[in-house]
Amino acid sequence: MWKYILKRLVLMIFTLFLVITATFFLMQIMPGTPFNNPKLTPEALAQLKTTYGLDLPLWQQYLNYLVGAAHGDFGISFQYQNQPVSMLIGQRLPVSAQLGAQALVVGVIVGLFMGAISARNKNNKIDGVSGILSTLGISVPSFILGIILVYLFGFKWPLFPVSGWGTFSQTILPTLALAASPAAVTTRFVRSEMIESLGSDYVQLAKAKGLSDKEIVNKHAYRNSMIPVLTLIGPMAAALLTGSTLIEQIFSIPGIGQQFVLSIPSKDFPVIMGTTIVYAAMLMVMILITDILTAIVDPRVRLQ
Amino acid sequence: MMAANTEDFVIVGAQSSDANEHIAKPALSFWQDAWRRLKLNKLAVISMWFLIFIMAFAVVSNILVPQKAANSFNSDKVGVYKNLPPNSGLPIPGWDGKIKAPGDNSATDVYASQGVPDGKKFILGTDNIGRSVAKRVIVGLRISLLVAIVATLIDLLIGVAYGVFSGWKGGWIDNVMQRIIEILSSIPNLIIVTMLGLLLGSGVLSIILAIAMTGWLSMARQVRNMTLSLKERDYVLAAKSLGESSTKIAIKHLIPNMAGTIIVQVMMTVPNAIMFEAVLSAINLGVKPPTASLGSLIADAQAMLQFYPYQILIPAVMLVLISLAFILLGDGLRDAFDPRASED
Amino acid sequence: MLNNPILKVENLHVNFNTYAGTVQAIRDVSFDLNKGETLAIVGESGSGKSVTTKTLMGLNAKNAAIPDNSRLLFKDRNLLDLTENEWQSVRGNEIAMIFQDPMTSLDPTMKIGMQIAEPLIKHRQMKKEDALARALELMKGVGIPNAEEHINDYPHQWSGGMRQRAVVAIALAADPEILIADEPTTALDVTIQAQILNLMKQLQEETASSIIFITHDLGVVAGMADRVAVMYAGKIVEYGTVDEIFFNPQHPYTWGLLNSMPTTDTEVGSLEAIPGTPPDLLEPPKGDAFASRNVYALAIDSKEEPPFFKVSDTHYAATWLLDERAPKVTPPEKIQKRWAHWQEIQGQEA
Ligand SMILES: Nc1ncnc2c1ncn2[C@@H]1O[C@H](COP(=O)(O)OP(=O)(O)O)[C@@H](O)[C@H]1O
Ligand SMILES: [Mg+2]
Numbered sequence: 001m002w003k004y005i006l007k008r009l010v011l012m013i014f015t016l017f018l019v020i021t022a023t024f025f026l027m028q029i030m031p032g033t034p035f036n037n038p039k040l041t042p043e044a045l046a047q048l049k050t051t052y053g054l055d056l057p058l059w060q061q062y063l064n065y066l067v068g069a070a071h072g073d074f075g076i077s078f079q080y081q082n083q084p085v086s087m088l089i090g091q092r093l094p095v096s097a098q099l100g101a102q103a104l105v106v107g108v109i110v111g112l113f114m115g116a117i118s119a120r121n122k123n124n125k126i127d128g129v130s131g132i133l134s135t136l137g138i139s140v141p142s143f144i145l146g147i148i149l150v151y152l153f154g155f156k157w158p159l160f161p162v163s164g165w166g167t168f169s170q171t172i173l174p175t176l177a178l179a180a181s182p183a184a185v186t187t188r189f190v191r192s193e194m195i196e197s198l199g200s201d202y203v204q205l206a207k208a209k210g211l212s213d214k215e216i217v218n219k220h221a222y223r224n225s226m227i228p229v230l231t232l233i234g235p236m237a238a239a240l241l242t243g244s245t246l247i248e249q250i251f252s253i254p255g256i257g258q259q260f261v262l263s264i265p266s267k268d269f270p271v272i273m274g275t276t277i278v279y280a281a282m283l284m285v286m287i288l289i290t291d292i293l294t295a296i297v298d299p300r301v302r303l304q
Numbered sequence: 305m306m307a308a309n310t311e312d313f314v315i316v317g318a319q320s321s322d323a324n325e326h327i328a329k330p331a332l333s334f335w336q337d338a339w340r341r342l343k344l345n346k347l348a349v350i351s352m353w354f355l356i357f358i359m360a361f362a363v364v365s366n367i368l369v370p371q372k373a374a375n376s377f378n379s380d381k382v383g384v385y386k387n388l389p390p391n392s393g394l395p396i397p398g399w400d401g402k403i404k405a406p407g408d409n410s411a412t413d414v415y416a417s418q419g420v421p422d423g424k425k426f427i428l429g430t431d432n433i434g435r436s437v438a439k440r441v442i443v444g445l446r447i448s449l450l451v452a453i454v455a456t457l458i459d460l461l462i463g464v465a466y467g468v469f470s471g472w473k474g475g476w477i478d479n480v481m482q483r484i485i486e487i488l489s490s491i492p493n494l495i496i497v498t499m500l501g502l503l504l505g506s507g508v509l510s511i512i513l514a515i516a517m518t519g520w521l522s523m524a525r526q527v528r529n530m531t532l533s534l535k536e537r538d539y540v541l542a543a544k545s546l547g548e549s550s551t552k553i554a555i556k557h558l559i560p561n562m563a564g565t566i567i568v569q570v571m572m573t574v575p576n577a578i579m580f581e582a583v584l585s586a587i588n589l590g591v592k593p594p595t596a597s598l599g600s601l602i603a604d605a606q607a608m609l610q611f612y613p614y615q616i617l618i619p620a621v622m623l624v625l626i627s628l629a630f631i632l633l634g635d636g637l638r639d640a641f642d643p644r645a646s647e648d
Numbered sequence: 649m650l651n652n653p654i655l656k657v658e659n660l661h662v663n664f665n666t667y668a669g670t671v672q673a674i675r676d677v678s679f680d681l682n683k684g685e686t687l688a689i690v691g692e693s694g695s696g697k698s699v700t701t702k703t704l705m706g707l708n709a710k711n712a713a714i715p716d717n718s719r720l721l722f723k724d725r726n727l728l729d730l731t732e733n734e735w736q737s738v739r740g741n742e743i744a745m746i747f748q749d750p751m752t753s754l755d756p757t758m759k760i761g762m763q764i765a766e767p768l769i770k771h772r773q774m775k776k777e778d779a780l781a782r783a784l785e786l787m788k789g790v791g792i793p794n795a796e797e798h799i800n801d802y803p804h805q806w807s808g809g810m811r812q813r814a815v816v817a818i819a820l821a822a823d824p825e826i827l828i829a830d831e832p833t834t835a836l837d838v839t840i841q842a843q844i845l846n847l848m849k850q851l852q853e854e855t856a857s858s859i860i861f862i863t864h865d866l867g868v869v870a871g872m873a874d875r876v877a878v879m880y881a882g883k884i885v886e887y888g889t890v891d892e893i894f895f896n897p898q899h900p901y902t903w904g905l906l907n908s909m910p911t912t913d914t915e916v917g918s919l920e921a922i923p924g925t926p927p928d929l930l931e932p933p934k935g936d937a938f939a940s941r942n943v944y945a946l947a948i949d950s951k952e953e954p955p956f957f958k959v960s961d962t963h964y965a966a967t968w969l970l971d972e973r974a975p976k977v978t979p980p981e982k983i984q985k986r987w988a989h990w991q992e993i994q995g996q997e998a
Contacts, residue, residue, distance in 0.1 A: 015487045026499055135635075139627040141579045143586060144620050147606060155610050201752040208705055208747075209767045209818065210740035212733075219766075223757045242494040246586050250606070261587045264498065272502070276495045284490045299802040300756055312948035313973045318924065318941055 005292065012284045019280045020069050020273075024062055027269045052076060052270075074274030079266045085274035089256055093278065095165055096248065096255035100240050102171060103178035104233070110179065111186020112226060118187065119194030119225070120217065130187060137184025142243035146177035146250040163252035174251045178243050182236045189232055193225035200224075230294045234287040241279055338564070341640040348636020351629035358626065362446045374439035375594040385434025389414055390614050391425040401425065429614050431605070441618050444596040448623070451512050451597065452577035458516035459523055459573055464566065466520065467527025468554050472535060482528070485521055493518040497580055501589035508591060515580045519573050526569060530562040564641035571634025575627035582623060598623045653680035654825060654858055655704075656721040662699050662882075663713045669930045673699045675882040681826065686852065686859040688869045688890070690905065691879035694926050697862045700879075701828045704860070705745055706735040722826075741771040744824035746848075748831040750811035754803040760814050761787070761799035767821040786817040790847060809840035813847065820851060827852075830862045845872055866909045870894060875962070878902050881926050881937035888963030895990035898957075898965035900944045903983045936968070944969060944977050 049055045052075065053064060068075060074085035118130040153173060154162035161170045197203060198221055206216045245257030252258070256275055263271040295301045342348055378385070391401030402411035415425075428438040470481040488496075497514045504510030534540060534557070543553050559566075582599030584590045586606075591597045598619045605615035662674035674696050681687050689697050702708045704720065706727065720727040722742070730738065739745075744767075747753040755763060764786055765779035774782065780799065787795035790813040803811055812832065819827055829848065833841035845868060852859055861872055869876055870890060877887040878901065886899040897903055904922035924941035927933050933940065939949035946968050957970035968974055978984070 012490075015490055018487065019491060023499065026503055030502055135628065135631060136624075139575060139631050140624050141582060141627075143582070144602070144624065147602070147609060147616060147620070151609055151613055201747060201749060202755040204707065205745075205747055205753045205815070205818070206755070206766070207707055208739055208745040210736045210738070210770055210822075211766065212736055215770075220755050220758065224755065227757065238492045238494075241492045242580075242583060245494065246583060249586070260498075264502065265588045272498075276499070279492050279495055280490070283492050287490060298757065300804045310973055312951065313946050313968070313971065313975060315975060315977065316945055316947050316949075318939075318943050318945060 001295070005288070008288050008291070012281075012288065015284060016277065016281055017066075020066060020277055021062075023273045023276050024065055027273055028058065030267070030269065051081075052078070069277060074277065075270040077263075077268055077271050079263060079268040079271065085270045088259060088271060089274055089278055092254055092256045092259055095253060096244060096257055097282075099171065099174060099178065099248070099253065099255060100237070100244055102175045103240060103244075104182060104236065106175060107179035107182025107236070108186050108229065108233070110183040112190055112229065114183070114187040115190025116194055116217075116222065116225070118191040119198065122195060127191075130191075134184040134187040134191075137180045138188070140180070142177050142181055143246035143250060145180050146174065146247050149173045149177055150250060165251075165253045165255075170251075174247050174253060177247050177250075178240060181239060181243065182232075185232060185236060186229060190225055190229060193228055194221055197221045197224045227294070227298045230290045230297070233290040234283070237286040238283055241283065334564075338637075338640040342636055345636040345639065347632045348640075351632040351636070354625070354629045355633065358445070358629075359449065362449050365442050365446055369439050369442045371443055371595070374435065374443040374596060377433050377435045382434050383418070385418070385420065385430050386432050387414075387608075387612050387615075388418070388420065388426050388430040388434075389612075390427060390429040390437075391415060392427060393425050428618055429612075431615055432608065432612075437615055437618060440596045440601060441598075441622060444598045444601045444619055445622055447508060447591060447595060448578055448581055448598040449626070451508060451515065451581045452574050455512045455515040455519060455577045456570055456573045458512070459519035459577075460566070460570060462516070463520035463523025463569075464527050464559065466524040467529075468531050468558055470524070471528040471531025472550060472554065472558070474532075478528070485524060489521050493580070494583070497584060498587065498589065501584055506589060506592045508595070511581060511584055511590065514584065514589075515577045518580070519577060523566070523569050523573070526565055527562060530565060531558055534558050534561055564637070568634050568638045568641065571630050571637060575630045578623060578627055652683045654683045654722070655681040656719070657681075657704075658719040658721065660700070660703065660718045660720065661715050662696075662703055662708065662718075663715075664709065665711045665713060666930075671929045672932055673882050673929055674703070675932065677879075677882070677884055679877055679884060679887065681858050681860060682874075683825075683858055684852075684856050685874040686861055686872055688861045688863060688873035688876045689879055690863055690866055690869060690876060692905075692922070692926060693864050695879045696882040697864075697879055698830055701745065701830045701860065701862055704826075704828060705739055705743060706730065706732075707739075737771070740767040740819075740824070741822045742824055743826045743828065744819040744822065746812075746815055746819045746827065746829040746832045749835045750808050750815050751835065753815055754811055756803050758802075759800050760803060760806070761801075764814060764817045764821055767818065771822045783817070783821070786821055787814070789820075789851070790814070790817045791843075792817075808836055809843060812836060812840075812844050816844070816847060816851070820855070823855065824857060826858050826860065828860045828862070831864065832861075833868065834863070834865075841868065848872070866894075866905050878905065881932060882929055883937065883966070885938065885967070886963075886965040888959065888965075891990075891993065892960065892963040895986045895993065896959070896963070897983060897986065898959055898963075898970060899938075899967045900942045900969070900979075901938045902965075903979050904941075906986065907980055907982055936966075944979075946974060 046055070053061055056064070065075065072086050074089070077083045077085055077088060080088065114130045114134065118127045121127045150162045150173070153160045160173050161167070162173060164170050198217075202224075203216055203220055206220050211219070241257075244255065245261055247253070248255040248258035249261050256278065259271060260275045262268075263275070389401055389403040390399050392399045394400065401415040402413045404411040426436050426438065428436070428441065431437055431440065466481065470478045496518050500514035500517055501510065504513060540553060540557050543557055548556075578598070581590065581597055582602060585597060585599030586603045590600050590603070593600070601619035602616055602623070605612065605619070609616060657680070658678050660674055660677040661672070664671040664673055677696075677700060679687070689700065691697055699708065699712075703712075703714065704727070708714075714728060718728060722738075727735075727738065754760065761780050761783045764783035765774075765776065768774045768779040768782055769776065772779075784795055784799055787799065792798060792810060792813055798806075803814075806814070816832075827848075832848070833844050836844060848859065848861075849872065859872075861869070863869060873890050875887065876890050876893040877884045878893065878899065879885070880901050886893065886897065886902050888896075893902060894906070897906055901922070908921045922941060927937050927940065933950070934953075935951050936942070936945070936949040936954055939945040942949065948968050954966045954968045954971075956964040956966050958964055959970070969977060979987070
C-alpha cells in the first residue's frame with residue numbers, strides 16, 4: 001500500500017515536471033507579451049526584463065523556474081507588479097477549494113440519493129422525474145445554470161446574494177450551479193449500477209436466503225453500487241475546475257478561476273503558468289485520493 | 305379423448321411442421337435489431353430528427369443568412385436599433401416589442417420610443433449595436449456546430465487510431481501509450497484548451513484544434529480495451545493466421561465490431577465540445593468578433609443580463625437543446641446496442 | 649421408497665408476458681417430492697427447468713403469471729397463496745437454493761463468513777457472533793480447509809469450487825427441508841463437479857433433506873438421484889426411478905437424451921445431440937411438442953397431445969408409442985442395449 005502510494009507520488013511529480021516544462025516552453029512561444037507597450041522607454045523595458053529575469057539565457061530561466069516551482073515560487077505577476085504569483089494563488093486557493101468541495105459534496109450526496117431512489121422505483125414516476133432532471137443536469141453547462149440562477153434570484157426574486165464571497169448565503173447559488181452536473185452524473189451512474197446490482201446473481205441469492213427487499217438493498221445493493229462512484233470523482237473534479245472558472249466570474253468570487261480568466265487577456269504569463277500547475281497538482285491529488293479510497297472500501301481492488 | 309383412427313398410428317417421422325417453420329423469426333442483423341430497439345425510444349427518435357433538422361438548417365442557412373448579414377450594422381443608427389426587444393408583430397405579452405424595465409410599472413414600446421421606422425420588426429430583438437439577434441443566433445449555431453462536429457471527428461480519428469494501435473500491438477508499446485494517456489488525463493482539460501487557445505490565437509480553426517486535443521482520450525481508452533478483447537476472438541485469430549495485414553484486420557474486423565461503442569462515445573463528445581467552445585468564448589479565447597458562436601453570444605449578452613435577458617435566452621436555449629438531443633440520442637443508442645439494457 | 653411427499657406440484661402453469669406475446673414456459677407440470685429423496689429434473693436448456701425452480705422459491709420474474717388452478721402444496725399450504733412476507737420465511741429457511749454460477753452468486757463486497765451467517769440471523773434470530781460461529785462450522789462441514797483463517801475472506805480470494813462450497817453452506821445454513829440445486833456444477837471443472845456432487849450427497853445423508861436436482865446432463869444424474877423427471881418444452885414427458893429412466897426409457901426424447909450422453913462404453917466421438925431445436929413457447933405446437941424432432945413420430949402426434957401412459961407404478965411416459973394401437977418401434981441400438989440390461993436386472997429380481 002505505502003509502496004504503491006509512493007510510486008504514484010513519484011509518477012505525479014514526474015507528470016508535474018512535464019506540465020511545468022511544457023507550460024514554460026509554451027509560454028516562450030506565446031505571441032504577445034505585456035512588455036510590447038509602445039509607451040515603455042527602452043530603459044524601463046530593460047528594467048522590467050531584469051525584474052522578471054527575462055534577460056537571462058533561456059535554459060537559466062527554465063532552471064530558475066523549475067527550482068522556484070519546486071519551492072512553490074512561481075515568479076512575479078506581470079499584471080499586479082511586485083505581487084508574487086504564489087501569494088496571489090495562496091490567497092485565492094482556499095476560496096476555490098471551498099467552492100469546489102461544497103459543490104462536489106452536495107452533488108455526490110444528492111446523486112447517491114436520487115440514483116438509489118430512481119433504481120428502486122425503476123420505470124415509474126419518481127424514476128421519470130429524476131431521469132428528466134439528471135438528463136437536464138448533464139446537458140445544461142454550469143455557467144448557463146449560473147446565469148439562470150443569477151437572473152432568477154438576483155433580479156427576479158432577490159433571495160440570495162449573487163456576487164462576492166464571505167458569507168454562507170453567498171456560497172449558495174454558485175454551489176448549486178456547480179453541483180448540478182456532478183449530481184446528475186452521479187444519479188445516472190448510481191441508477192444504472194444499482195439496477196445492474198439488483199438484477200445480479202448475488203441479489204438473487206440474497207432473495208433466496210429469504211432477505212426482504214429492504215435488507216437486500218441495505219446490505220448488498222447499496223455497497224455494490226456506491227463503491228464504483230469513487231471512480232467518477234476524478235473526472236468530476238476536472239469538470240468542476242472548468243466550471244468553477246466561469247462560475248467564479250459570473251458570481252464575482254475571488255477564487256483562482258476568476259484570476260485565471262482575468263490573466264488571459266492581459267497575458268499575465270506567470271499567473272497563467274502558476275495556476276496551470278496548481279490546477280494540475282490539485283486534480284492529480286484528487287485522483288490519487290480516490291484511488292486510495294477505492295482500495296480501502298472495495299475488497300477486490302489491490303493497490304500495486 | 306378424440307376418437308383416433310388406426311391411420312393416426314403410423315410412423316411419419318420427424319417433420320418440420322408448420323409450427324416449426326414459425327420459430328424461424330427473420331434473423332435480424334445487429335444493426336437492424338438496434339434500429340428496431342431505437343425506434344421504440346421516442347425521446348431518442350425525436351432527438352435524432354431534431355438534430356438532423358438543425359444540421360440541415362445550419363447548412364442551408366449559409367445561403368439564407370450569410371456571415372456578413374449577421375455581422376454588419378449601421379453605425380449611424382445604433383441608437384435607433386440597439387437592444388430592441390423581440391417583436392412577433394402579434395399582441396403576445398413579452399413578444400410584442402414592449403419591455404418592462406426593472407423598477408418600471410408598465411411596459412414601454414421600445415420600437416416607438418427609439419424611433420424605429422414603422423413595419424420594421426426583429427423577431428428575436430437586436431443586440432447592443434442593433435444587429436438582429438435572430439441572424440446572429442443562426443450564424444452562431446452554424447459556427448458552434450461546425451466547431452463541435454469537426455472537433456469530434458478529429459477526436460474520432462485520433463482516438464480510434466490510437467486505441468486500436470495500442471490495443472493491437474500490446475506489450476511495451478501499449479504500456480507506454482497507456483501511460484501517456486494516464487498523464488494527459490491527469491491534466492485538467494481546461495488547461496490544455498487554454499494553453500492551445502493562447503498558443504494558436506483566437507479563430508475557428510484554433511478552437512477546433514484546442515477542443516480536439518482533449519476529447520480523444522476517453523475514446524482511445526475505450527477503443528483500446530475493446531481491441532484487447534476482440535483480438536482474441538476466433539474470427540480475428542483466423543484472419544491473422546490467413547496472413548491478413550493488421551490494417552486490414554482493424555478495418556474489416558475490429559472497428560465494425562466496436563462501432564456501437566464508438567457511436568455512443570461520439571454522441572457524448574459533441575455536447576462536450578459545444579460546451580468547451582462556450583467556455584473558451586467566456587474566457588476570451590473564443591471566436592474572433594464580429595463572428596458569432598453560441599458561446600460568444602452568451603458571453604456578450606451576459607453583461608446586460610438584468611436588462612435584456614432575451615439576448616442570452618435564445619443562444620442558451622439552443623446550446624442546451626442541442627446538448628440535450630445528443631445526450632438523449634446517445635442514451636437511446638447505447639440501450640439499442642446493448643440488448644440487456646432494454647429488457648422489460 | 650416410502651410414498652411420503654413433502655411437496656406436491658399440481659398442474660403448474662407459468663406464463664411470461666413479453667412484448668412479443670405470452671411465453672408458455674411451464675405447461676401443466678405435476679410431480680411429487682418425497683421426504684429424503686433426490687429428484688432430478690433433466691432436459692435441454694430452455695425446457696423450463698429454471699422457471700420451475702424459481703417458481704418453487706417464489707422468485708419468478710415480474711412478468712410471470714401463474715393461473716389459479718396451479719398448486720404447490722408444501723406442509724398443508726399452497727405456496728402460491730403466500731404473501732411476500734410469508735415467502736421470506738420459507739426461502740432459505742424451509743426451501744433453499746443453490747445457484748449455477750459460483751463466480752457471480754456471492755456478493756463481492758461482503759465477507760464470506762457473513763454471507764453464510766445471513767440466513768441464520770434472518771431465520772434463527774441468531775446474534776451476529778453466534779451466527780458467525782455457526783457459519784464457521786458450516787464452512788468446515790462443506791470442506792473448506794483452514795476455515796478459521798478464511799471466514800473473513802472475500803469471494804474474489806477463492807476458487808470457483810471453493811465458492812460453490814460456500815454457496816452450498818449458505819443453502820444449508822438454516823437446515824432447509826428442501827434443497828433446490830439448479831445446475832450446481834455446470835460452471836465448474838469436471839473434477840470439481842464430482843467433489844461438489846459428493847459433498848451434496850454426503851450432506852443429504854447427514855441432514856435427511858429432500859433435493860430437487862436440476863441438470864441438462866444425464867451423466868451426473870445416475871449417482872445422485874432416486875427418481876428422474878424428463879422435461880421438454882415446459883412439460884414433463886417421462887418420469888420414473890433412476891433405473892427405470894436409464895434402462896427402460898420409453899419416450900423418444902429420453903432416448904435422445906440418453907443417446908447424447910457419453911458413457912463408458914461409447915467413445916466420445918459418437919455423441920449425438922438431438923437434431924433440431926425445441927419449439928417456440930410463444931406458440932407451442934399442437935399435439936406432442938417433440939413430434940417435429942422425433943423420427944418415431946406418429947401421425948397422431950401432431951394432432952393430439954399424448955396422455956401419460958403407465959409403465960409401472962412408479963414410471964410414466966407421455967408418448968403415443970405406448971398406446972396399444974401404436975406400432976412397435978425399434979429404438980436406437982444403444983437404447984436396445986439398455987433395455988436388454990433392464991431385462992437382466994428384472995430377471996435377477998424376479
Ligand atoms: N422472464 C421471462 N420472460 C420471458 N420468457 C422467459 C422468462 N424466463 C424464462 N423464460 C422462457 O422460459 C423458457 C424456459 O426457460 P428456463 O426455465 O430458464 O430453461 P432451462 O430449462 O434452461 O432452465 C425459455 O424459453 C425462456 O426463454
Ligand atoms: Mg436453467
